[in-house]
Amino acid sequence: GENVEQHPSTLSVQEGDSAVIKCTYSDSASNYFPWYKQELGKRPQLIIDIRSNVGEKKDQRIAVTLNKTAKHFSLHITETQPEDSAVYFCAARGADGLTFGKGTHLIIQP
Amino acid sequence: DARVTQTPRHKVTEMGQEVTMRCQPILGHNTVFWYRQTMMQGLELLAYFRNRAPLDDSGMPKDRFSAEMPDATLATLKIQPSEPRDSAVYFCASGDPDGIQETQYFGPGTRLLVL
Numbered sequence: 001g002e003n004v005e006q007h008p009s010t011l012s013v014q015e016g017d018s019a020v021i022k023c024t025y026s027d028s029a030s031n032y033f034p035w036y037k038q039e040l041g042k043r044p045q046l047i048i049d050i051r052s053n054v055g056e057k058k059d060q061r062i063a064v065t066l067n068k069t070a071k072h073f074s075l076h077i078t079e080t081q082p083e084d085s086a087v088y089f090c091a092a093r094g095a096d097g098l099t100f101g102k103g104t105h106l107i108i109q110p
Numbered sequence: 111d112a113r114v115t116q117t118p119r120h121k122v123t124e125m126g127q128e129v130t131m132r133c134q135p136i137l138g139h140n141t142v143f144w145y146r147q148t149m150m151q152g153l154e155l156l157a158y159f160r161n162r163a164p165l166d167d168s169g170m171p172k173d174r175f176s177a178e179m180p181d182a183t184l185a186t187l188k189i190q191p192s193e194p195r196d197s198a199v200y201f202c203a204s205g206d207p208d209g210i211q212e213t214q215y216f217g218p219g220t221r222l223l224v225l
Contacts, residue, residue, distance in 0.1 A: 096166060097143065099155075
């Protein structure tokens with residue numbers, strides 16, 4: 001089955017700086033890669049996703065890149081703000097459905 | 111704004127008691143997932159239904175956990191007997207992988223504490 005690795009597990013950045021979270025996947029047949037944001041005590045919520053026929057997607061301060069050859073994808077957050085503090089999960093959809101990474105705790109320092 | 115709903119939101123019980131968690135998927139979604147989230151293990155897939163049929167429950171301890179979909183609007187996850195190590199947040203998610211939106215949408219979760 002699919003295996004998703006996510007790094008780093010914790011990321012602390014100064015407010016206004018950029019944050020990058022990286023994930024790798026193992027199943028070359030995986031074709032859909034969503035990112036979820038989970039605030040403390042809340043449900044995971046989709047923030048952006050990318051399909052395998054696209055290399056990059058951007059939505060305001062958030063962007064995701066996908067390298068199918070290397071089987072890795074990344075989340076980029078620019079001009080970070082306090083409300084970006086949360087746990088972020090990447091996922092890859094293979095034959096068995098979505099497989100999630102372990103999550104990255106993003107801390108925005110004032 | 112359609113959302114997945116779950117009940118109860120919180121449950122405190124004693125070891126050995128039966129626990130039943132319920133989920134109402136988004137209308138029209140044909141896949142339902144149960145996840146368990148803990149600090150140590152992250153998000154673990156417990157069971158997965160498509161068109162109400164169980165497709166994968168390999169992540170679920172079979173001796174005490176059971177998952178069912180009695181109809182398209184209700185999914186249940188049952189633990190009998192419960193143990194302290196079952197304490198976690200249990201999320202239900204639904205999706206429509208054959209439709210335009212492929213992702214899964216999570217419910218608010220059931221926070222379970224087994225004493």
